[in-house]
Structures are given as C-alpha cells and as structure tokens.
Amino acid sequence: MSEFLDSGGLATPAPIGPGAAIVPEELAGLPPGPRPNDRLRFPGNMLHSLGNSWQRIMVAVPFGWMLLFFLIPFAIVLKIGFADSVVARPPFTPLLSYPDGDHLALTVTWDNFASLWQDDLYLRAYLNSLKIAAISTVFCLLLGYPMALAIARATRQTRNIMLLVVVLPFWTPFLLRVYAWLGILDTNGLLNRFLQWAHVTHAPLQMLYTPFAVYVGIVYSYLPFMILPLYASLERLDRTLDEAAADLGAKPFAVFRDITFPLSIPGVIAGSLLVFIPAVGEYVIPDLLGNASNVMIGRVLYDEFFSNRDWPTASAVAIALLLALVIPMILFQYLQAKQVDAP
Amino acid sequence: MAETLLRPDTNLPAGGVSAAIPDVTEPWRDSAAKPFIEIRGVSKQFGTFVALQDVSLKIYKGELFSLLGGSGCGKTTLLRMIAGFETPSSGSIIIDGQDMTGVPPYERPVNMMFQSYALFPHMSVFNNVAYGLKKDGVARAEIAKRVDEALALVQLRPYAERKPHQLSGGQRQRVALARSLVKRPKALLLDEPLGALDKKLREATQYELMNIQDKVGITFIVVTHDQEEAMTLSTRIAVMDRGQVYQVGRPIEIYEYPNCRFTAGFIGTMNMFEGVVLGLEDRLLRVKGKEGGDFLLAHPGAPVPDGTPVWVAVRPEKIRLSLTPVAATQNMVAGKVKDLGYFGGTTSYRIDVGDGRLVSVNVTNADRALALRADWDERVFLTWDPASAVLLTE
Numbered sequence: 067m068s069e070f071l072d073s074g075g076l077a078t079p080a081p082i083g084p085g086a087a088i089v090p091e092e093l094a095g096l097p098p099g100p101r102p103n104d105r106l107r108f109p110g111n112m113l114h115s116l117g118n119s120w121q122r123i124m125v126a127v128p129f130g131w132m133l134l135f136f137l138i139p140f141a142i143v144l145k146i147g148f149a150d151s152v153v154a155r156p157p158f159t160p161l162l163s164y165p166d167g168d169h170l171a172l173t174v175t176w177d178n179f180a181s182l183w184q185d186d187l188y189l190r191a192y193l194n195s196l197k198i199a200a201i202s203t204v205f206c207l208l209l210g211y212p213m214a215l216a217i218a219r220a221t222r223q224t225r226n227i228m229l230l231v232v233v234l235p236f237w238t239p240f241l242l243r244v245y246a247w248l249g250i251l252d253t254n255g256l257l258n259r260f261l262q263w264a265h266v267t268h269a270p271l272q273m274l275y276t277p278f279a280v281y282v283g284i285v286y287s288y289l290p291f292m293i294l295p296l297y298a299s300l301e302r303l304d305r306t307l308d309e310a311a312a313d314l315g316a317k318p319f320a321v322f323r324d325i326t327f328p329l330s331i332p333g334v335i336a337g338s339l340l341v342f343i344p345a346v347g348e349y350v351i352p353d354l355l356g357n358a359s360n361v362m363i364g365r366v367l368y369d370e371f372f373s374n375r376d377w378p379t380a381s382a383v384a385i386a387l388l389l390a391l392v393i394p395m396i397l398f399q400y401l402q403a404k405q406v407d408a409p
Numbered sequence: 410m411a412e413t414l415l416r417p418d419t420n421l422p423a424g425g426v427s428a429a430i431p432d433v434t435e436p437w438r439d440s441a442a443k444p445f446i447e448i449r450g451v452s453k454q455f456g457t458f459v460a461l462q463d464v465s466l467k468i469y470k471g472e473l474f475s476l477l478g479g480s481g482c483g484k485t486t487l488l489r490m491i492a493g494f495e496t497p498s499s500g501s502i503i504i505d506g507q508d509m510t511g512v513p514p515y516e517r518p519v520n521m522m523f524q525s526y527a528l529f530p531h532m533s534v535f536n537n538v539a540y541g542l543k544k545d546g547v548a549r550a551e552i553a554k555r556v557d558e559a560l561a562l563v564q565l566r567p568y569a570e571r572k573p574h575q576l577s578g579g580q581r582q583r584v585a586l587a588r589s590l591v592k593r594p595k596a597l598l599l600d601e602p603l604g605a606l607d608k609k610l611r612e613a614t615q616y617e618l619m620n621i622q623d624k625v626g627i628t629f630i631v632v633t634h635d636q637e638e639a640m641t642l643s644t645r646i647a648v649m650d651r652g653q654v655y656q657v658g659r660p661i662e663i664y665e666y667p668n669c670r671f672t673a674g675f676i677g678t679m680n681m682f683e684g685v686v687l688g689l690e691d692r693l694l695r696v697k698g699k700e701g702g703d704f705l706l707a708h709p710g711a712p713v714p715d716g717t718p719v720w721v722a723v724r725p726e727k728i729r730l731s732l733t734p735v736a737a738t739q740n741m742v743a744g745k746v747k748d749l750g751y752f753g754g755t756t757s758y759r760i761d762v763g764d765g766r767l768v769s770v771n772v773t774n775a776d777r778a779l780a781l782r783a784d785w786d787e788r789v790f791l792t793w794d795p796a797s798a799v800l801l802t803e
C-alpha cells in the first residue's frame with residue numbers, strides 16, 4: 067500500500083508502518099481542500115459516460131451476433147470433432163461424463179483429425195475443392211473485370227440498367243438457376259442442339275456431369291459477387307488520373323496496366339474472396355452438375371453427416387476446412403496491413 | 410520593359426528576366442515571327458451548348474500565356490483541346506508547325522498540370538515524376554538523373570520516396586509541376602495551377618512558377634479565373650467569355666487599354682459613362698454624356714462616326730477628387746460620397762453621381778494631412794485627364 071502511495075506522488079511523505087493514513091485513491095497527488103471543477107465537470111461526465119454506453123451497445127450488437135451465430139455453433143462443432151462416433155442419439159460420445167458415478171472424466175480423441183490425414187479421400191477432396199474454387203475465381207475475374215469496368219465507365223442511366231441486369235438472377239432461387247443449367251448442358255439440351263444446328267458438332271457432347279459443367283455452374287452463380295465489389299472500386303477511381311497518364315505518354319493499355327488495374331486491386335481482392343470462399347465449400351453445384359469421381363469437400367461433409375451419420379468426422383472435416391480458409395486470410399490481412407504501414 | 414516592372418521578384422538578378430528568355434521580348438509585334446502554338450478558328454459544341462466559338466490565338470515560344478475568364482467561359486475546354494483530351498468541332502490546333510488534328514494525347518509534345526494535380530496515389534514521388542520518362546523508354550540511369558534534376562528544381566529532393574498522401578498541398582503541387590516538366594515538353598499546360606492552394610502559399614508559388622519558367626524556358630499556357638494571378642504571371646493574357654476571346658494583350662494593355670466593355674469590367678474596376686460622339690476636337694474626341702456633362706478623350710485610332718453611342722471608361726485611380734468646384738467644361742462629374750474605405754496606402758470612395766449611379770475613386774494617400782479627403786455625404790467633384798479615359802464602342 068505504502069509503495070503505491072509513494073508512486074502516486076503524495077505531497078507529504080506517507081508515514082510508513084501501522085497507522086499510516088489511508089488516502090482515497092483518487093485524491094492521491096492532489097492538494098487538500100475541495101477539488102476544482104468538480105461541479106462543472108459533472109454534466110460533461112454524464113454525457114461522456116452516456117456516449118460511452120452507446121458506443122458499447124454499438125460494439126456489443128455485432129459481437130453478440132458473432133457469439134450467438136458463429137462462435138457458439140463453432141464451439142459445438144469443435145466439441146463434436148473431439149468425440150467418438152457411436153450408434154446412439156446423439157451419434158457421438160459426450161466430452162464430459164461420470165463413468166463410475168462420482169468422478170468427472172474428460173474424453174478427448176484426436177482420431178477424427180488424424181483420419182483426415184490417413185484416408186487420402188479427404189485430402190484429395192480438399193485439394194480438388196481448392197483447385198475448382200481457384201480456377202473458378204480466375205474465370206470470374208477474367209469475365210467480371212471487363213464487365214465491371216464497362217459498368218463503371220457507362221453513362222449514369224445505362225449504368226443503372228447494367229447493374230440491375232447483374233443483380234437480376236438473384237430474384238430467382240439459386241437452386242432453380244442451377245437446375246436450368248441441367249436443361250442447357252444436357253446431351254439433348256439447348257447448347258448441344260444449338261451446336262449441332264450450327265454444324266459445329268455432329269454428335270452431342272457430354273457436358274453435363276463433367277468438371278466443365280461444375281466450372282460453368284460456379285462461375286455463373288458467383289459472377290455477381292465478383293462484379294459488384296470490382297464495380298464499386300472502379301467507379302471510385304478518378305478519371306483525371308487516366309488523363310494524366312495519357313498526357314505523360316501512356317497508350318490506352320498502359321493506362322489500364324499502370325493506373326486503373328493497380329488502383330482497383332482492393333476490389334479484385336474483395337471480389338476474389340467473395341467467390342473463392344463459398345466456392346470451396348460449394349455443395350449443390352457439384353452435386354447437380356458434376357460427377358462422383360470429382361468429389362468436393364462439401365460433398366464429403368454431407369455424406370459424413372447424413373449417409374454415414376459420422377458426426378465427429380464430419381465436424382473434423384468442417385473445422386479443418388475453416389482453418390484452411392481462415393489462416394491464409396489472416397496472414398494475408400496481416401501482410402497487407404504491414405505493407406500499408408510501411409513508409 | 411513592362412513585364413519587368415510587373416514582376417516584383419527581388420530574387421532575380423537585374424535584367425534576369427530578359428536574360429533568361431532571349432529572343433522573346435515581344436514576338437507578337439513582329440508579323441514575320443512564327444507562332445509556336447496556333448489555334449485556328451476552333452469551335453466546340455457539346456450538344457447544343459457552344460463551349461468555344463471560332464477562337465484563334467497565336468502563342469509564341471517562351472511565353473507565359475494566360476487564358477483568363479470566369480467559369481464556363483471555355484478556357485479549360487481550350488486547354489484540354491491543346492492537350493488532346495477534347496477534339497475541336499471545327500478548326501485546328503498547330504503545335505510547332507505540326508497539325509495536332511487526330512493526334513492522341515500520348516503523342517502530343519505538350520504536358521499538362523492538372524488542377525487536382527492528378528498524382529498517382531499508388532506511386533512514390535519519384536515514380537510519379539519518372540512515369541512519363543518510363544513511357545518514353547528512357548534508360549534507367551537517365552531517368553534517375555532527370556527525375557533528380559526535376560525534384561531539385563521544385564526543391565523536393567528529400568521527398569522522393571514519399572507517397573502523395575504524405576505530402577502537403579503545396580508539395581503535391583510541386584510534384585505535379587516536376588512531373589509535367591521532366592519530359593521537357595514543348596509547352597506546359599497549367600489548369601488553375603494555384604487554385605487549390607491557400608492565399609499565402611499562392612502568392613509565394615506564383616513567383617516560384619515564374620522563376621521556374623524562366624529557368625526551363627518552356628512555353629507555359631495557364632488557365633486561370635484569377636485576374637491578379639494572370640496579371641502578375643503572364644507575358645500576355647487572352648480574356649475569354651462565353652466561348653469567345655475578347656482581347657489578347659500584355660497585362661498592361663489589357664488593363665490600360667481594354668477594347669470592350671467586358672474586358673474593361675472583368676479586369677479591375679472600371680467606371681463607365683454612356684454617351685454619344687459629338688466630333689473631333691483638336692485630335693481629341695468629344696462625347697456628350699447621356700446623364701449630362703461633356704467628355705473629352707484620346708481618339709481610339711479606328712474611325713468613330715459622329716453620333717455613335719459609346720462608353721467613356723475611367724479607372725478609379727485615374728480620377729482626381731476635389732472638395733471645391735473645378736473650373737472644367739469637360740471630364741468633370743459632381744456627386745456625393747456614399748461609401749469610403751480607408752486602406753492605409755489608399756482610400757477608396759464610392760461617389761453617388763445621381764440616380765444611384767456609383768463611381769469608384771481610389772485616392773493615394775501621399776499626404777498624411779489629406780489622407781481622408783472627403784467624408785460621408787460630402788459634395789465632391791471628380792475630374793480626370795483626357796489621356797486617362799478609354800473609349801469603348803461595344
């Protein structure tokens with residue numbers, strides 16, 4: 067106590083030993099007598115603390131949301147991931163139990179995670195998912211960038227119409243749109259009939275239930291998620307920068323390469339993440355348009371949960387997927403923040 | 410030399426201006442001189458809006474030529490046409506003997522400094538300045554050398570590795586200047602170069618800009634709405650309004666000999682008296698004032714038939730103010746002091762000469778005892794010399 071008071075900077079040295087004066091914390095270091103500004107500061111403090119509590123509420127809402135709908139479910143999945151599979155209801159062993167009636171026992175198993183490494187089904191599915199998602203993202207970027215650029219450079223009226231066209235597919239259910247591709251890509255589908263009518267091919271091509279169909283489905287479904295953030299970042303660009311570059315001798319393509327594209331990279335990253343992340347875990351599209359030999363991780367997850375009723379393995383698959391996506395993102399964010407801070 | 414007088418830059422060595430720009434004292438007076446940039450009958454329409462109407466200008470090598478006018482007068486459109494960002498609806502632009510019709514901006518031998526500076530935010534100061542040289546395929550070592558020179562010229566050498574957002578407004582302006590100068594263009598186009606700076610910095614930068622132009626000897630074409638800026642900076646000014654050029658001339662010509670009511674009113678303050686030409690009188694022109702009084706003034710040169718409606722224009726500082734009636738039969742107007750402002754060196758009066766018509770008068774306070782010559786509501790008499798007034802016919 068006396069040490070604390072000394073460091074508080076009392077005007078008179080505090081007596082040491084029994085009977086030392088106990089000074090209220092907030093008065094330490096202040097001369098005796100009424101403190102100035104006490105009255106004056108009061109309403110200001112009230113307002114300040116009110117503002118503080120509002121700030122807390124504003125922060126608490128998204129935090130509570132994350133807690134309720136992400137962290138708690140994730141904790142449950144994590145818990146299941148460390149349990150053993152049993153034929154029971156629920157189909158996994160409890161983490162905490164009283165095996166002999168009076169001792170609490172914690173049963174944790176790493177087997178589920180270990181099996182992800184042992185059985186190459188999982189690894190292949192992961193890699194396949196990453197590959198399909200990555201290639202789809204590249205195609206979304208290649209298709210979406212010119213579209214976003216065209217929208218950003220269009221006149222105000224055309225721009226709104228073009229944006230509406232981009233968003234329009236969302237007004238029909240996702241599943242219906244994927245089903246529509248069945249009709250297009252089928253051996254007797256629209257595309258094959260058109261190709262034969264145009265004499266490009268003589269016999270129908272097998273397009274459905276191939277990786278090609280999966281790519282078409284994913285690129286089609288996720289293209290708006292690429293276009294919108296790209297458009298947002300391209301639309302913000304100052305066109306006088308283009309003029310300045312042209313004035314300094316840059317031909318139109320050089321202007322794009324040196325100015326437009328580098329300045330739109332935040333949009334490229336945002337769009338790519340919005341396509342890549344859900345595409346890795348995509349279940350419906352490969353299930354409807356793909357074939358069984360090219361399994362993606364979403365399919366594996368579904369099978370473990372519903373066909374095998376092996377909830378612990380399914381949970382381990384889900385956790386591994388989450389970590390595989392989140393860790394590179396955190397790393398990326400960290401590196402980017404570091405780059406921005408650098409002089 | 411008038412420009413030397415108008416450039417109160419004490420940092421320059423005596424005669425520095427004329428020494429730095431050799432053969433460009435007044436090339437526009439020489440009919441044989443070849444213009445460096447020629448604008449021939451250029452018009453521009455945006456839909457139904459006429460931005461430029463048959464504009465012709467001749468700009469000579471080494472000039473600091475200003476396009477002066479209010480917003481929407483077409484000055485920026487004209488500058489953007491020289492840079493190649495707009496194409497004329499008709500007419501042509503010739504730079505150094507080469508017709509620029511159909512030549513894209515990236516192939517034109519001119520560079521522009523944008524009003525917003527348009528610095529590339531993702532590039533360092535060095536790379537911003539180096540950009541134009543890189544596009545020209547200049548060798549790396551040469552680029553480094555020339556960028557360094559350009560940054561030294563604008564005193565920004567220590568800032569080469571900074572990003573534009575780490576610089577102040579004045580520093581950004583100088584980076585923009587360095588970037589547009591580093592390619593050694595045949596002409597530098599400056600769009601409101603000082604517009605984004607605060608007043609104090611603007612004045613300092615104004616003289617710096619002139620110094621730099623003297624050093625590099627490149628032709629500058631400046632767009633500005635600020636008449637003081639144009640007067641101080643320019644070798645010549647083109648006064649523009651509603652897509653037309655009203656007058657082209659040296660600052661002193663524009664100020665002392667405006668050729669039309671627009672120029673007279675736009676540059677500084679001008680008092681105008683309406684009247685009708687009575688006739689010639691001993692080489693001077695006599696004008697009968699519409700509101701009474703006779704005016705006598707120098708003949709404008711071009712013949713003016715008797716009976717022509719005209720305006721007699723007099724600058725506030727050229728009017729003498731007297732408290733006692735003056736025995737003059739012409740160039741004399743009586744009135745009452747309505748407003749006065751004492752500015753120390755000068756006192757500015759506004760005199761009501763009847764029917765609420767106001768005449769501005771500036772009196773230099775050369776004599777301390779007479780500093781405040783007339784008080785509010787006092788009756789005063791205004792006179793001026795025939796040589797001080799200008800005749801305007803339109």
